[in-house]
Amino acid sequence: MTDDIRPPLTVERGGDRVVATLDRPHTRNAIDLATVDALHALCVELEQEPRILILTGAGGVFASGADIAQLRDRRAPDARQGINTHAFARIAALPMPVIAAVDGFALGGGAELAYAADIRIGTSRTRLGNPETGLGILAAAGASWRLPQIVGPARAAELLLTGRILEADEALAWGLLSSLHDPGDLMSAAHALADRIAANDALATRHTKTALRAPLEAHPHIDLELQAELFERPEKRERMTAFLERRKR
Structure with a gap:
């Protein structure tokens, strides 16, 4: 099944949680307009019936970024619409906690989606960063205000102004990830967190x-x-x- 046919987001629903998996393998799960629409639809559901959300990516990648093929052709009116910005803000504002299980690359818009989560866990393969300035744009979907809250203003400035990519150990030391797991254990760890949350009121x-x-x-x-x-x-x-x-x- 090609990316044009398969849904960009696969959703598994349980009684107290939902697992949403970014699934566009031919673009390394780049976030396109269809993905944004699917995230909005999921938010409608979780706003009406609050449950824990686990966000992850298929194929050993969280999300390689925004879809550059779409982003390249966007102009000033598109920027002002905040296409990714509003979707990620809605994720952050969901009533129940959001857990990002980040394996592999989470870059650009993919990193900003992870920043919108309440808890982020990763693997030794996790790579996080915002290389937007190298593409002639800025990280405008949450990084400039969420990242300083997570890692502090100085580290956020370093990351956003240099565009460098953090490896997993450094992301853990900075507090951008709260724990690291073997890739095969990542989802079990995410569910264990969800279990602890669900046991509370x-x-x-x-x-x-x-x-x-x-x-x-x-x-x-x-x-x-x-x-x-x-x-x-x-x-x-x-x-x-x-x-x-x-x-x-």
Whole structure:
């Protein structure tokens, strides 16, 4: 099946999670307009029925970047539409956590999609970076504001201004990846993270993500309002009672 026929995103649905796999092997999973449309459609589903999202790529590659064949012909009006920007912002804003399982290359727009995740894990083969300036453009789909939040302003500036590619060990040391795994174990590790998240209270998890994503000026008010709602729920008492009973044993 060619890239023109196969869907650019394959989606596996479970009760508490969804696995979405970028699948355009002939372009090393480059993100084209069809992929963006598929991501928007998936976001509609997860906004209506919140579940954990695991993002990954087929064939040992996360995403080699935006589709240059399409990007080359875009002009100023296309830039102002923020085609990738709005899709990745929607991924970042999903109610439940997003885990990026990054094997192989995650470059340009592929890296920016990974930056939109809450948690990123990788393998020894993972390569992350934004070479956009070498192509005469900038990384405008999230790197200039998400990357400083993840690795700090100085390291973000180095990465974006030089366009160099981080290897896995350095990405781990910088905090861009939280753990490394054998390629064959990457999805098991992603599911293990999802299992730990799913074992917690779903609304408490959603509220924690809301607090994490809130701007600095919203704290501590937003935390206290979210906590006030959680304090009134029977799930709080049930979970705390169960904890106290386990401690007595």
